Amino acid sequence: MQLTGQPFLILTIILVPVSIVLALLLWGRVRGPKPVQLLSRLVMILFCQATAVTMVFVMVNNANLIYGSWSDLLGSDSHVRAVPDPPADGGQPGAGNDAKPAKVLQQFKGVGDPLVPSDVQTTDLRGQLSGVDGEVNVWLPPQYNDPAWKDKKFPVVELLPGFPGSSKTWFGTLKVSDQLKPLMQSGQVTPFILISPRTQLISTTVDTGCANIPGKVNADTWISQDVPNMIIDNFRADPSPAAWAVAGYSAGGHCADRMALLHPDRYRAGISLSGYSDPGAEELALTAKDPKLRQTSNPLYILQHAATPPKVALFQSGNKGDGYEDGQALAAAAKAPTTVTVQETNGPHTPSVWRPMLPGVFKWLSAIIPAPH
Numbered sequence: 001m002q003l004t005g006q007p008f009l010i011l012t013i014i015l016v017p018v019s020i021v022l023a024l025l026l027w028g029r030v031r032g033p034k035p036v037q038l039l040s041r042l043v044m045i046l047f048c049q050a051t052a053v054t055m056v057f058v059m060v061n062n063a064n065l066i067y068g069s070w071s072d073l074l075g076s077d078s079h080v081r082a083v084p085d086p087p088a089d090g091g092q093p094g095a096g097n098d099a100k101p102a103k104v105l106q107q108f109k110g111v112g113d114p115l116v117p118s119d120v121q122t123t124d125l126r127g128q129l130s131g132v133d134g135e136v137n138v139w140l141p142p143q144y145n146d147p148a149w150k151d152k153k154f155p156v157v158e159l160l161p162g163f164p165g166s167s168k169t170w171f172g173t174l175k176v177s178d179q180l181k182p183l184m185q186s187g188q189v190t191p192f193i194l195i196s197p198r199t200q201l202i203s204t205t206v207d208t209g210c211a212n213i214p215g216k217v218n219a220d221t222w223i224s225q226d227v228p229n230m231i232i233d234n235f236r237a238d239p240s241p242a243a244w245a246v247a248g249y250s251a252g253g254h255c256a257d258r259m260a261l262l263h264p265d266r267y268r269a270g271i272s273l274s275g276y277s278d279p280g281a282e283e284l285a286l287t288a289k290d291p292k293l294r295q296t297s298n299p300l301y302i303l304q305h306a307a308t309p310p311k312v313a314l315f316q317s318g319n320k321g322d323g324y325e326d327g328q329a330l331a332a333a334a335k336a337p338t339t340v341t342v343q344e345t346n347g348p349h350t351p352s353v354w355r356p357m358l359p360g361v362f363k364w365l366s367a368i369i370p371a372p373h
Contacts, residue, residue, distance in 0.1 A: 003070050004062055004115050004172075012055040019051040062115060063351075065169040072166060072200060079201045082131035086212050086221040101128045104230045111137060115172040125197075127226035130218035134198030136227055137167050139177045141184050141191035144236070149191075152372045153236050155243035157365070158227065159196040162250030163207040163282060167196045173351045174249075179358050189359070190366040192245075193237055197227045199252065209279050209287030210255035211297050216286060223255070224263050238372065245365055247271035249354050251282050253323065257299035257314060257330070264310035269368045271361055273354045274318045274345070277326040300329055309335040313368045315361060317343040 001008050023044040030040045060066075067073040108121040121138045143149045159170040170176045176194060183189040201208055201217055208219035228244065231237045238244075244267050248256035253275020260270025277300045279287035287297040295301055303310075314334075316327025324344050331340035341364065347353040 002113065003058075003067060003073060004065065004113055004168075006114060009055075009058050009062060012051065012058045015051040016048075016055050019048045023048055063173065065115060065166045065173045066164055067166060067204075069166075072164070072204065074204075078203065079132055079134045079198060080217050081126070081133050083215055083218060084129070084131050086129060086218050086225075101225075101229055103233045104128065106230060106234050108138065108234075111168060111171075113168055113172065116168050117171060117177055120168075120171045120177065123230075125226065125230050127218075127222050128229075130221035130226050132201055132218060132222040132226065134201065134222070135167055136198070136230065137171060137196045138231070138235070139171065139194040140235070141193065142181055143184065143191040144193070149372075153238040153243075154193045154372060155190060155245070155369045156193045156195060156228070156231060156237050158223065158244070158246045159194060160199055160210070160223070160246065160248035160252035160255050161196070162248070162252050163284070164200055164204045165250075165252065166200075167198045169351075170194070170196045174355050174358060176358055179355075180362055183359060183362070187371075188366070189362045190369055190371045192362075192365075192369075193231065193235060195227065195231055197223060199223070199255070205284055207251060207282050207285040209251075209282070209285040209297055210258060211287050211293065213286050213293070220259070220262075224259055224266050228266065241266050242268045243369060243372075245269040245271065245369060247273075247361075247365075248275065249273040249351075250275065250349065251285070254279070254281070254299070257316075258297060258302065260312050260314065261299050261302045261306070261310055264312050267312065269313040269315070269365055271315045271365065272317070272323065272327070273357065273361075274323045274349055275316070275326070276323055277329065300326070300333060303330060303333050303338065309338045311337040312339075314338070314340045315343070315364055316340060317345050317357065317361075319345055319347070319349075322349055 030037045106123040108123045111120050111122045122135050125136050126133050161169045184191045208217050210219045212218045212220045232239045246256045246259045246267050253272030256270045257272045260267045277298050279285045279294050279297045287293050318324040327342040334340045
């Protein structure tokens with residue numbers, strides 16, 4: 001039975017009154033010494049509480065898609081197959097500068113989650129350069145299969161969840177494709193291919209910070225090379241950096257800023273919704289544990305120490321004390337051609353704040369990356 005969806009939720013709802021009824025029926029029937037009776041009744045109370053807590057957890061998880069599967073929840077499924085030395089130029093490890101990864105042709109299928117729109121596809125990708133294996137979810141804009149657009153290559157936005165987080169959250173909880181589809185059809189938003197790769201690669205207690213960390217994980221290479229290479233190999237995706245953007249919320253917002261500023265040769269724009277600059281804001285991040293890595297993974301540090309100001313447009317949003325000041329610091333440090341737009345928000349650090357922002361954010365992005373001509 002899936003962790004997400006209605007069947008398991010209904011089961012947890014049924015278990016709550018059943019546990020209470022059982023406790024009431026058995027309460028006066030407990031026999032034996034006093035300690036045994038006390039222990040038995042304590043177990044009944046704990047069982048009732050456990051069913052109630054489980055029901056609430058499942059409701060919250062279904063609403064936010066924090067954990068997309070049992071393996072995500074239990075942290076029992078590492079997606080790091082190997083940790084090779086990542087190529088700096090995007091070629092095969094150990095090859096010459098002109099070498100490119102072998103073409104990767106994938107099979108796609110429906111996500112199979114009732115919380116995710118049926119037009120979202122998924123595939124299990126074996127990362128050639130990173131040594132990471134994981135799912136990548138893909139949504140194609142309405143124009144993609146239109147005969148009038150058959151010769152067009154489409155821009156791409158890579159969508160990163162928070163931590164812990166599921167690759168399905170952008171589509172299921174934030175409803176990005178449901179919201180943007182009519183705006184794309186009316187011409188208000190660029191017809192982007194939307195992709196969301198797995199970013200929880202080690203466990204529920206280890207955040208990679210979307211970085212390459214020797215001996216542990218090549219998360220950066222997975223996100224910025226393996227996944228884009230696969231999308232370009234399998235879809236009519238524009239390979240030019242001017243046609244790619246990366247977006248995230250919370251820890252994913254930190255990653256989006258980091259990736260866009262660190263790789264202006266791969267991304268034209270970055271979007272951070274309630275993100276942060278200092279990796280130490282997420283105490284479970286590997287990038288927070290090493291002082292040097294904490295410094296060099298900070299988007300503000302990356303921007304301030306860039307050899308030349310990167311041609312990147314950043315969108316930053318957050319409450320005061322929750323990303324807003326970090327966005328202002330980036331804006332103050334930016335020099336042309338880098339641009340930073342900062343929007344103050346009000347409300348909790350939850351999808352209820354980020355979801356209604358998406359139409360406006362993607363209209364902003366459409367001015368940076370227009371529709372193909």
